[in-house]
Amino acid sequence: MTQVKAAMAGTVFTVNVAEGDEVQAGQVIIVLESMKMEIPVETEIGGKVTSINVQVGDFVNEEDVLAVIGE
Amino acid sequence: MNKILIANRGEIALRIMKTCKRLGIKTVAVHSEADEHMPFVKYADEAYVIGPGPVLQSYLKADDIIEIALKVGADAIHPGYGLMSENAAFARKVSDAGLTFIGPDAETIELMGDKIASRMKMKAASVPVVPGTDEGVASLEDAIHAANMIGYPIMLKASAGGGGIGMVRCESEQALSQHFQSVKTRAKSYFGDDVVFLEKFVENARHIEVQIFGDDKGNIVHLFERNCSVQRRNQKVIEESPSPSLSEEVAERLYEAAVAAGKAVNYRNAGTVEFILSENDDFYFLEMNTRLQVEHPVTEEVTGYDLVEWQIEVASGNELPVKDQQQIKSSGHAIEFRIYAEDPATFMPSPGIIRKMDWNDSANVRIDSGYEEGGSVTPFYDPMIAKVIVHAEGRQEAINKAEEFFTSFTIEGVKTNIPLFQKFIGSKEFDHGDYTTNVLAEWLKTKKEEVEK
Numbered sequence: 001m002t003q004v005k006a007a008m009a010g011t012v013f014t015v016n017v018a019e020g021d022e023v024q025a026g027q028v029i030i031v032l033e034s035m036k037m038e039i040p041v042e043t044e045i046g047g048k049v050t051s052i053n054v055q056v057g058d059f060v061n062e063e064d065v066l067a068v069i070g071e
Numbered sequence: 072m073n074k075i076l077i078a079n080r081g082e083i084a085l086r087i088m089k090t091c092k093r094l095g096i097k098t099v100a101v102h103s104e105a106d107e108h109m110p111f112v113k114y115a116d117e118a119y120v121i122g123p124g125p126v127l128q129s130y131l132k133a134d135d136i137i138e139i140a141l142k143v144g145a146d147a148i149h150p151g152y153g154l155m156s157e158n159a160a161f162a163r164k165v166s167d168a169g170l171t172f173i174g175p176d177a178e179t180i181e182l183m184g185d186k187i188a189s190r191m192k193m194k195a196a197s198v199p200v201v202p203g204t205d206e207g208v209a210s211l212e213d214a215i216h217a218a219n220m221i222g223y224p225i226m227l228k229a230s231a232g233g234g235g236i237g238m239v240r241c242e243s244e245q246a247l248s249q250h251f252q253s254v255k256t257r258a259k260s261y262f263g264d265d266v267v268f269l270e271k272f273v274e275n276a277r278h279i280e281v282q283i284f285g286d287d288k289g290n291i292v293h294l295f296e297r298n299c300s301v302q303r304r305n306q307k308v309i310e311e312s313p314s315p316s317l318s319e320e321v322a323e324r325l326y327e328a329a330v331a332a333g334k335a336v337n338y339r340n341a342g343t344v345e346f347i348l349s350e351n352d353d354f355y356f357l358e359m360n361t362r363l364q365v366e367h368p369v370t371e372e373v374t375g376y377d378l379v380e381w382q383i384e385v386a387s388g389n390e391l392p393v394k395d396q397q398q399i400k401s402s403g404h405a406i407e408f409r410i411y412a413e414d415p416a417t418f419m420p421s422p423g424i425i426r427k428m429d430w431n432d433s434a435n436v437r438i439d440s441g442y443e444e445g446g447s448v449t450p451f452y453d454p455m456i457a458k459v460i461v462h463a464e465g466r467q468e469a470i471n472k473a474e475e476f477f478t479s480f481t482i483e484g485v486k487t488n489i490p491l492f493q494k495f496i497g498s499k500e501f502d503h504g505d506y507t508t509n510v511l512a513e514w515l516k517t518k519k520e521e522v523e524k
Binding site: 008009014035 | 420
């Protein structure tokens with residue numbers, strides 16, 4: 001299991017995957033909006049999305065776990 | 072006017088309040104919980120909290136802001152720039168509440184906020200516009216067909232967009248296909264309207280805008296131009312007036328076109344007509360900003376006028392403070408540098424606490440800032456910390472002054488683009504003045520490591 005965390009605080013702009021989706025390493029799974037800039041959040045590993053912890057519009061802090069990817 | 076509510080935050084709120092204070096007008100701040108300790112809140116005669124940090128829950132709560140304005144007996148609302156400054160519905164609500172909106176009327180804001188409708192209006196007024204679609208493109212097929220007619224590269228733009236958001240350059244059909252849906256989605260998310268259109272991308276262009284001002288009596292004047300070609304992420308970073316590498320003849324034609332644009336919509340208050348200039352000095356209308364601009368200080372420095380005072384005068388129903396165009400003179404050269412809390416090489420935002428902010432006070436440089444030491448740059452808002460404005464007799468003297476100033480300017484606690492300015496100001500690319508909107512991206516390709524040090 002690998003946690004995908006927010007690199008900085010911001011608002012969830014888009015959630016590009018759903019629980020159960022297969023993703024590849026480097027894929028942008030969530031986009032945050034912070035200080036008028038879009039911040040793409042990538043998964044470092046490929047695998048199945050086991051949980052998505054946020055929805056569009058949520059405000060997240062740095063290091064918050066946004067999603068979990070299973071190997 | 073005896074009391075004005077400022078529906079904005081940070082440096083522009085503070086800057087507006089300072090003019091109000093000089094004119095003996097009381098000021099009212101409305102602020103988010105995140106901005107509770109900001110200088111503009113402390114500076115205001117009265118301050119009211121309107122909600123949590125995110126703008127949707129605070130600075131965009133139109134009804135709450137108007138209610139506060141009425142409750143405290145304000146005569147007018149100044150919207151600043153960004154936030155609700157170009158929100159026609161807000162302007163209308165302010166007027167309907169019996170308050171004065173310090174800006175143009177709601178109909179003008181609405182018309183100019185619609186980039187397609189404003190293109191049509193300018194065409195009708197014989198103001199040249201960039202070749203493009205005269206209506207929104209509903210489907211990818213329509214977009215591809217239109218792009219083939221216009222010719223690549225094209226800009227795919229949100230009709231309700233602005234501020235560099237919601238526009239993508241497409242070099243080919245493949246790029247257009249890749250970006251079409253995401254630009255529509257973004258347009259809907261940011262601006263509440265997913266209409267997109269296409270414009271020819273003008274290669275090696277300069278971005279030059281003209282400040283105009285109108286009053287209720289039908290008088291419209293210009294206050295010369297600003298060159299805003301130094302940009303990153305389609306957003307301005309350095310602005311200067313007068314524009315280098317612009318002949319007097321072309322400048323005069325730009326002024327004429329800008330005033331014609333203003334007259335076409337009976338423009339009132341402060342407005343900016345943005346143009347794109349090709350390598351051959353052909354120029355095209357891009358958009359009109361129906362508000363005070365971030366970069367208004369460079370115009371203030373060269374003309375000697377206080378544009379916020381002009382805004383208040385005109386909104387009060389008075390004529391422009393000048394008799395005619397001939398009375399307005401431009402003197403010397405002014406350059407503005409926008410200080411952002413961001414990585415100077417990657418432009419990634421850098422929120423945090425400003426532990427130290429220090430500069431040489433004797434440098435005779437204008438600093439418009441909304442922050443102070445100990446202040447927090449939060450992720451809720453634009454990352455601009457301050458504006459540095461230098462004014463000198465000539466361009467080279469202004470550049471020298473800026474170079475000197477940036478050796479003393481220190482901000483610690485957040486990353487800023489000060490290291491970028493320290494290197495870029497002395498570069499030959501900026502120095503010769505004949506730069507285009509690509510200048511910063513091109514320069515950074517070879518200088519990135521130096522800036523990161």
